[in-house]
Each structure stands twice: as structure tokens, then as C-alpha cells.
Amino acid sequence: DRAELGRLKYAEAVTLDGVQVKLEANIELPEEAEQALAAGADGIGLFRSEFLFMGRRDLPGEEEQYEAYATVVKAMQGRPVTIRTLDIGADKTLDGDATVATNPALGLRAIRYCLAHPEIFQTQLRALLRASVHGKLRILVPMIAHLHEVRAVRQAIAEAGQNLESRDISFDRNVEVGAMVEIPAIAIAIEPFVEQLDFLSIGTNDLIQYTLAIDRGDNDVADLYDPMHPAVLRLISHTINAAQRYGKSVAVCGEMAGDAQVTRMLLGLGLREFSMHPQQLLDVKKEVRQSHTNALRVKVASALNRAERINLDELAG
Numbered sequence: 001d002r003a004e005l006g007r008l009k010y011a012e013a014v015t016l017d018g019v020q021v022k023l024e025a026n027i028e029l030p031e032e033a034e035q036a037l038a039a040g041a042d043g044i045g046l047f048r049s050e051f052l053f054m055g056r057r058d059l060p061g062e063e064e065q066y067e068a069y070a071t072v073v074k075a076m077q078g079r080p081v082t083i084r085t086l087d088i089g090a091d092k093t094l095d096g097d098a099t100v101a102t103n104p105a106l107g108l109r110a111i112r113y114c115l116a117h118p119e120i121f122q123t124q125l126r127a128l129l130r131a132s133v134h135g136k137l138r139i140l141v142p143m144i145a146h147l148h149e150v151r152a153v154r155q156a157i158a159e160a161g162q163n164l165e166s167r168d169i170s171f172d173r174n175v176e177v178g179a180m181v182e183i184p185a186i187a188i189a190i191e192p193f194v195e196q197l198d199f200l201s202i203g204t205n206d207l208i209q210y211t212l213a214i215d216r217g218d219n220d221v222a223d224l225y226d227p228m229h230p231a232v233l234r235l236i237s238h239t240i241n242a243a244q245r246y247g248k249s250v251a252v253c254g255e256m257a258g259d260a261q262v263t264r265m266l267l268g269l270g271l272r273e274f275s276m277h278p279q280q281l282l283d284v285k286k287e288v289r290q291s292h293t294n295a296l297r298v299k300v301a302s303a304l305n306r307a308e309r310i311n312l313d314e315l316a317g
């Protein structure tokens with residue numbers, strides 16, 4: 001019940017076998033940082049910055065963006081704040097953008113859009129770097145599929161930094177840069193990406209869409225949108241294992257992370273960092289506190305090896 005969940009707010013997210021788990025919040029607007037704190041979040045795992053850009057005719061400038069990012073970083077008082085660069089296109093469009101792609105989900109979206117519009121990207125990167133002095137800001141890049149995109153992002157961040165230097169504005173020179181793992185290609189060929197990035201965040205919403213060729217917004221095929229498909233779980237598992245081998249942090253920030261029914265599954269895959277809507281945090285924490293990671297590891301690994309669909313009931317209790 002709610003009262004019990006309320007008490008959980010101050011309890012640690014630790015499993016029965018003593019494994020510490022990080023539970024973070026997904027937010028879409030700066031004001032929601034307060035809600036994340038109130039829910040006891042360990043940080044912001046995903047700030048979807050595109051919501052600052054949507055539902056308006058003009059684009060937010062460097063100053064406006066800086067204020068928004070700084071508000072969140074300050075509110076979180078030193079806890080990590082992971083801000084995703086503009087993820088525009090497909091299900092999220094800019095007002096007044098008349099371009100109609102033949103297949104928007106496979107088109108010029110997210111990082112592809114940003115690299116094609118360097119002035120928009122530079123403005124955002126300058127604002128992000130400026131906000132980095134107020135706490136622990138991390139830059140998360142959506143829809144990465146190619147290593148040359150990672151190099152282009154590093155280059156763009158360096159350029160934004162040089163601009164700030166020329167204006168005598170200080171920023172964190174070691175700001176961490178990570179990628180969303182949401183295209184199957186990067187999950188399959190993950191090693192060089194892990195090597196060159198500081199952290200990873202698995203976007204299961206898009207990863208499922210692209211793995212199963214199911215439009216995430218199309219009701220006619222919604223019954224085929226299956227987070228438990230063995231192919232999806234293998235991609236998640238492969239990504240988590242690679243990150244752990246390289247000593248890099250890896251989270252899941254898609255809807256799966258906030259679904260308490262799959263918490264044990266994700267723990268069994270080795271996940272130790274979950275980011276979700278603040279309202280889901282205590283339910284997931286409750287599951288974590290009743291789980292035994294060693295037992296889950298064994299059960300999940302054997303099902304994954306057989307590429308069998310895992311029965312979640314088997315993981316309960």
C-alpha cells in the first residue's frame with residue numbers, strides 16, 4: 001500500500017544478497033527534478049531535452065537552455081544529472097518543421113538531425129557545458145549507430161568548449177559523454193563504442209521497436225511489441241556485459257526500467273542502474289529489496305542460452 005511505499009523512500013535500494021542498485025528518474029521538464037528528489041531518486045538518468053524545443057515556434061537559445069539545465073543540476077545537489085541532447089524526429093517533431101520523411105523512425109532524427117544542424121547542436125552543447133559547473137552533468141547522445149558519429153560528437157563538444165573559453169566562461173572539462181543504446185547495430189557491435197564512451201544508457205523503447213520491426217506507436221501491432229523477446233534480452237545482456245567488462249556505467253532508461261514486473265529480469269541480466277518515471281521508483285525499489293541477484297543470474301542466463309522466452313513467474317519469490 002501507499003504508506004508502506006512511503007516508508008520505502010528512505011530505505012536503501014539493496015538486494016537480499018547485499019547488491020546496491022541505483023534508481024534514477026526520467027524527466028521531461030526542469031520542474032520535475034523536485035518530484036524526482038521527493039521520490040528519493042539517486043539522480044536524473046534521463047532528461048529528455050527535446051521537450052524544451054517542442055510546442056513553440058522559435059528555438060530556445062543558449063541562455064534559456066542554460067537556465068533549464070542549471071536548474072536541474074542545482075536541484076539535484078551533486079547527484080548525477082544525465083541530459084540527453086535533442087532527440088527530435090519520428091514521434092517527437094518540431095513545430096513548423098514541414099519536412100515529411102518517408103520513414104521518420106529511420107530518418108533524420110536525434111543525433112543525425114543534430115549533426116545535420118550544427119548551429120542548433122552547438123547552441124545546446126554550449127548551454128550544457130555551462131551548466132556543468134553546478135554539479136555532475138553528463139551528456140547523453142540518442143540514436144548512435146556509427147563510430148564516426150561518436151567522433152563527430154566529441155569534436156562538436158570540443159568546439160563548444162573552445163567557444164566558451166574564448167568568452168572566458170568556465171565549464172567541466174571532463175564532462176562525461178555517453179550514448180543511448182537503442183539501435184540494434186550498436187548493441188551487437190558494442191565493444192568499440194564502450195571503449196570510446198564514458199557510459200551507456202539502454203533505450204528499450206526504441207531498441208524493441210527496431211529489433212522487432214514494430215512501430216512503437218502503432219496500435220495495430222502493439223501485441224507484437226514484446227520486451228521479453230529473447231532477441232531483445234540478448235541485446236540488453238550483451239550491452240550490460242560489455243559495459244561491465246570495460247568498467248563503464250550502464251543503465252536502462254526505457255519503459256522496462258520502471259516496470260516492477262521485469263525488475264527481477266533486469267537484475268538477472270546484471271543491471272544495477274535503472275532510470276524511470278519518478279512515480280515508479282518505490283515499486284521498483286520494493287522489488288529490488290526482495291530479490292536475490294545470484295539466484296536470478298543463474299535462472300536468466302540459462303533461459304537466455306536456450307533463447308527461450310522467460311516465464312516471469314519463475315523469477316518470482
Ligand code: PEP
Pocket residue numbers: 046048087182202203204205206207253254255
Ligand atoms: C527509449 O527509446 O527507450 C528512450 C528512453 O527514449 P525515448 O522513449 O525518448 O525515445
Ligand code: MG
Pocket residue numbers: 142182203205206
Ligand atoms: Mg529512444
